Amino acid sequence: MNYRSPGVTIVEALVAVIIVGIVATAGGPVFLRTLEIAKGSEAETTLRAIFQAERAYAFDQTPNHFGTLADLENGRYLPGNLNTIEWTYTLTLAGSPAVTYTATATRQRGPYSEPPNNIRQMKETGVLTPSSWPP
Secondary structure, rough: OOOOOOOHHHHHHHHHHHHHHHHHHHHHHHHHHHHHHHHHHHHHHHHHHHHHHHHHHHHHHHOOOOOOOOHHHHOOOOOOOOOOEEEEEEEEEOOOOOOOOEEEEEEOOOOOOOOOEEEEEEOOOOOOOOOEEEE
């Protein structure tokens, strides 16, 4: 009588490990790119919040003009410090009183933290540059 144990042979286990390794190798870059797209979306969302806060701030001012990040935060147009581990935000005003601005998100770490791929900007018109992330 030929009796076989219900367990898994070492060859079957080895084949399963190899298949899992191939799938993980193929899926890794896709996962990392998806992660970078999400981080870019975080910056885009914050830049849009700055855009909306600037519009509200300018509407409340007489004469209408834009404010600094400190003005927006102190006036409760934006929550506290916007900077994160991934991104630092700056606001550059032009004119006196300020009639134009450029909000900039600068990537602090990660594969796209080196120039020219580390910056996203939005002007007072609401146009984002670059228009896609990651580049």
